[in-house]
Amino acid sequence: MTDVLPTSADVSAAAARLRQWVVRTPVLESPLLNERLGTRVLLKAECLQYTGSFKIRGAMNRLLQLSADERAAGVVAFSSGNHAQGVAQAARWLGCQAVIVMPRDAPAVKLQGTRDLGAEVVLYDRYAEDREAIARQIAARRGAALVPAFDHADVIAGQGTVGLELVEWAREHDLSLGQVLVPCGGGGLCAGISLAVRSRFPDARILGVEPVGFDDTRQSLKAERRLSVRNGAGTLCDSLMTLMPGAITFAVNRRLMSQVLLVDDDQVARAMQFAFRHLQLVLEPGGAAALAALLAGKLEPLADCVAVVLSGGNVEPALFSRLIKGGLAAV
Amino acid sequence: MTDVLPTSADVSAAAARLRQWVVRTPVLESPLLNERLGTRVLLKAECLQYTGSFKIRGAMNRLLQLSADERAAGVVAFSSGNHAQGVAQAARWLGCQAVIVMPRDAPAVKLQGTRDLGAEVVLYDRYAEDREAIARQIAARRGAALVPAFDHADVIAGQGTVGLELVEWAREHDLSLGQVLVPCGGGGLCAGISLAVRSRFPDARILGVEPVGFDDTRQSLKAERRLSVRNGAGTLCDSLMTLMPGAITFAVNRRLMSQVLLVDDDQVARAMQFAFRHLQLVLEPGGAAALAALLAGKLEPLADCVAVVLSGGNVEPALFSRLIKGGLAAV
Numbered sequence A, B: 001m002t003d004v005l006p007t008s009a010d011v012s013a014a015a016a017r018l019r020q021w022v023v024r025t026p027v028l029e030s031p032l033l034n035e036r037l038g039t040r041v042l043l044k045a046e047c048l049q050y051t052g053s054f055k056i057r058g059a060m061n062r063l064l065q066l067s068a069d070e071r072a073a074g075v076v077a078f079s080s081g082n083h084a085q086g087v088a089q090a091a092r093w094l095g096c097q098a099v100i101v102m103p104r105d106a107p108a109v110k111l112q113g114t115r116d117l118g119a120e121v122v123l124y125d126r127y128a129e130d131r132e133a134i135a136r137q138i139a140a141r142r143g144a145a146l147v148p149a150f151d152h153a154d155v156i157a158g159q160g161t162v163g164l165e166l167v168e169w170a171r172e173h174d175l176s177l178g179q180v181l182v183p184c185g186g187g188g189l190c191a192g193i194s195l196a197v198r199s200r201f202p203d204a205r206i207l208g209v210e211p212v213g214f215d216d217t218r219q220s221l222k223a224e225r226r227l228s229v230r231n232g233a234g235t236l237c238d239s240l241m242t243l244m245p246g247a248i249t250f251a252v253n254r255r256l257m258s259q260v261l262l263v264d265d266d267q268v269a270r271a272m273q274f275a276f277r278h279l280q281l282v283l284e285p286g287g288a289a290a291l292a293a294l295l296a297g298k299l300e301p302l303a304d305c306v307a308v309v310l311s312g313g314n315v316e317p318a319l320f321s322r323l324i325k326g327g328l329a330a331v
Helices: A008-018 A031-037 A055-063 A068-072 A082-094 A108-116 A131-142 A153-172 A188-198 A216-223 A247-256 A265-279 A286-295 A317-324 B008-018 B031-037 B055-063 B068-072 B082-094 B108-116 B131-142 B153-172 B188-200 B216-223 B247-256 B265-279 B286-295 B317-324
Strands: A040-045 A075-078 A098-103 A120-124 A179-183 A205-211 A257-263 A305-310 B040-045 B075-078 B098-103 B120-124 B179-183 B205-211 B257-263 B305-310
Touching: A008 A055, A008 A153, A008 A188, A031 A040, A031 A265, A040 A153, A055 A082, A055 A153, A075 A082, A075 A131, A082 A098, A082 A108, A098 A108, A098 A131, A108 A120, A120 A131, A153 A188, A153 A247, A153 A305, A179 A188, A179 A286, A188 A205, A188 A247, A188 A257, A205 A216, A205 A286, A216 A247, A216 A257, A247 A257, A257 A265, A257 A286, A265 A286, A265 A317, A265 B317, A286 A305, A317 B265, A317 B317, B008 B055, B008 B153, B008 B188, B031 B040, B031 B265, B040 B153, B055 B082, B055 B153, B075 B082, B075 B131, B082 B098, B082 B108, B098 B108, B098 B131, B108 B120, B120 B131, B153 B188, B153 B247, B153 B305, B179 B188, B179 B286, B188 B205, B188 B247, B188 B257, B205 B216, B205 B286, B216 B247, B216 B257, B247 B257, B257 B265, B257 B286, B265 B286, B265 B317, B286 B305
Parallel strands: A040 A305, A075 A098, A098 A120, A179 A205, A179 A305, A205 A257, B040 B305, B075 B098, B098 B120, B179 B205, B179 B305, B205 B257
Antiparallel strands: none
C-alpha cells in the first residue's frame, strides 16, 4: 500500500483512463423529490454502474496501472461484496486471475456475482478472522498484487471520477455544487469525490453519511485522529460496516470533508422504498444511505441544488422484499 | 379523436416540444447480458422517465398543443395506470385539472400515484363497464379535452421520441439499429418508435411484444384488419391488457412493424428478476415484456446490436417481492 496522497489531477487522469471502461452514470431527478425538498436534488445513479456499484472505477483504475508482469501474477482483494465484484470484473476484462477474500455472511448475490465473474472466492469469518492478513498471505504466496478496497491513491482517484462527472453535469446545467451527500464506509468514495468537487467548487460541502454504530469516520474527524469503533452493533448497510477509516482516505477526508451525518436502519429502509416506488431504482442499504439522510431531514438543503450519490444496488431479494413491503404510507 | 396519421416529422416536432419537460432516458448495457446474447443489447431505460413510464411523453405532447381555453377546461383520460400518471403530471405542470377514469383493480401504486399528482380519479369495473363511454361523458359534461392513451397522432408522436433518442444514441456510437423490441399494448409506443426508427434505418425490424392472451395486434397483423381478443385470460402485464389495436396505431404498425412476439408470465417474471439483480432497475411486468422476449430466446439477435425498450416500472411492492424471490438460480 502506498502512502502517496491522491490529488484532483489523479482523478482527472483516472477519468481519461476509465472512459472506455465504465458507465458515465446518469444524474436523475424526481419532480416529487424536488418539490418535497424545495430544491433540485441531483441523484447520481451509480447503482447503474457495471457490477451495480461505483467500486469498478477504483478497481479498474488500479488494475490498468499494473504492469503486464504484475497482471500475469493475478490480483487479490478483500471485500464484503461490491469491491469484490469490481475487482472480479476488472480482472476479467484484463484477462488476469482474481482471488477475493469475502466474509462468509456476505449477501449471497454478492458472493454469487463475484464467482459468476470468474473470480476465486476465499471465505472467512467476519467476527473471528483477519481478512487483511488472509489476503496478504495469499498475495505473498502467489506474488499477486493486492487491490485495496479504499486505502490506495489509485483506488481513491478512480472513485473520484463519480465526483468529476457530477461537476461536469453541474457545469453543463449552469449549476454550482454546494452540498454533496456521499455514503461513507472506508472513505474512499468520499475522498475521491471531495478531491474532484472541491478543486472546482472550493466552497462545496462534502457530507459523508455513515450508519449508526459504524461512525468511525465521524468519530475520527472529531478526535482529529483515526479511531476504531467496536464491531458490536448491527446495520442493514453491509457495504458500510468499516471499523476504522483508512490512513490515506482519512488524510484526505480530514482536510476536505465537512461533516458526517448518521442514519439508522429505518431511515435507510424508507430511502430504499422511496427509490423503489418513485425512482424505479434498486438500491442496497449502504447505497441508499445518502438519500436516507436527505429524506430524514438530516440537513438543510441549499436553495440551488443538492447532490446525492446512490452508490450501489446489490441486495438480496429477500431483504429487499421485506423492506419495500414496509407499506406505501411510509414513503 | 383525429384520424390523421402521424409522421416521422411529427415525432421530431414532439422531441423539440418535449425537450425541456421529459428525461432523455439513458441507454444502459450489461456486460453479462451482452456476453450471454453474443451482441450488444441496448437497454432504453424508459422506466427512469418521470412518472416511471414513457406515457408522460405522449400526454405532454398532446397537452402542449391544446389552446389556453382548452387547457382551462381541463382534460380527461382513461387508463390502467401509466397513462393516468402521465396525464396527471402533464396537467399539473401546465396548471390544468385532470380527471382520470381508472379500473378499480388497477395497481394501488398507480392509483395512489395518480391521486398524488393532483388528479381526480373516477373508478370503473374493468369487466362490466365501458371506460371510454364514462370518459366521454365526463369530457362532454365539462367541455374538457380527452387525452387518448394511444390512438391519437399527438400521443403516438410523443411516444416516438423514445425511438428518436435511440436513433441519436446509436448514431453517436456508430451503430445502426437493426432490431428494436418494444412492449405492445394499444400500439402507441410501437407506432411512434417505428416512425422514428424506420425513417432513419429503413431496414430496421420493429418487434412488438405482447403477453399471451392479449395478442390483439399479432392477430390483427395476421388478418390484415383490426381484431379484438376476448378478455378472458389473465396476465401479469396490467399495462398491456388491450383488447384491440387502435385505428391509428394499427394503420401505422401494419405498415412499419415487422412481427409480434409473445411472452408468458413466467418469462416476464424472469426478466424482472434479471433487471432487479443485474441492472438495478425496477420493471413492472408490462415494462419487462421486451426484455423477457429477448431472454427467452424469442428472436435471433443480430451480431451488431439489438435495442430493447424497458417501458415502465410502476409495480406493487407485494407483486414485485413475490416475483424477485423466484430464486437466484432462475436468472
